[in-house]
């Protein structure tokens with residue numbers, strides 16, 4: 094991963110401080126806390142309805158918390174929403190366009206809305222068009238743009254005033270693989286330049302490579318936070334093993350259930366699968382044990398859980 098100038102001693106650029114947001118009986122955001130430091134990319138990951146958009150709207154001052162506070166670059170969304178807005182760019186997941194505009198007119202509209210004037214406005218437009226690669230199609234009408242180009246335009250709109258913090262709500266949604274890779278490169282470049290980024294997705298693998306930290310949310314709660322590697326390590330201590338016995342499958346199942354590190358055994362006929370704590374050594378040890386106990390095995394295969402398995406395990410409440 095690209096070097097970032099992350100200083101742990103810095104105060105955080107984004108702080109969610111026990112944020113709650115209730116809509117009637119729905120606990121859209123239910124006591125969420127985390128912080129993101131300058132130049133870091135934080136991935137906010139969870140299934141639909143988890144509370145990602147609501148959290149991001151609160152940080153962007155579009156929604157107030159029911160309890161708790163959110164702080165951007167030291168300013169509270171409750172007490173100083175105007176100061177928060179100046180420091181922050183928000184890219185919503187939906188897309189409202191002004192169909193009779195071209196790209197540069199669209200960006201110029203937002204540059205003016207942010208109060209940029211004169212040379213600063215021109216410089217902001219140039220910088221944004223060039224960064225997003227929209228300079229080549231600056232005078233194309235928005236209506237004809239591909240999904241990828243529209244996302245670039247939305248990103249351009251969110252960054253036109255050079256915000257210190259960018260909040261991107263499901264930006265990769267609906268993009269083809271190439272557009273997704275390009276988006277990732279843009280996000281990483283922004284982070285290298287010192288922008289602090291909060292990005293959401295309902296697909297863990299979509300964000301895994303670009304995030305320094307991820308937070309997994311479900312039903313308004315933050316279930317896990319850490320680097321992708323940390324989360325993988327804590328959540329996927331287990332290897333998934335599948336084996337097929339020649340005979341005596343019931344005895345083998347019994348034998349396995351007594352064995353340390355083996356859990357979640359499922360058997361279908363003479364095939365069984367289970368979780369095994371540990372790594373290669375434990376796997377080799379187990380196989381030796383099975384053979385020494387005189388069981389005849391026809392097939393033995395082990396695989397690490399993928400990130401998606403880990404995510405499914407967390408969000409189905411298997412780990413809390």
Ligand SMILES: Nc1ncnc2c1ncn2[C@@H]1O[C@H](COP(=O)(O)OP(=O)(O)O)[C@@H](O)[C@H]1O
Nearest residue numbers: 116119121139140141142143144145146147148
């Ligand atoms: N304005 C609203 N009024 C009522 N319920 C809402 C509102 N906004 C969001 N919700 C509810 O809050 C929950 C979280 O929604 P949301 O933050 O959009 O989740 P996500 O972005 O993770 O899909 C959902 O159950 C949703 O229906």
Ligand SMILES: [Mg+2]
Nearest residue numbers: 145146147186
């Ligand atoms: Mg959403």
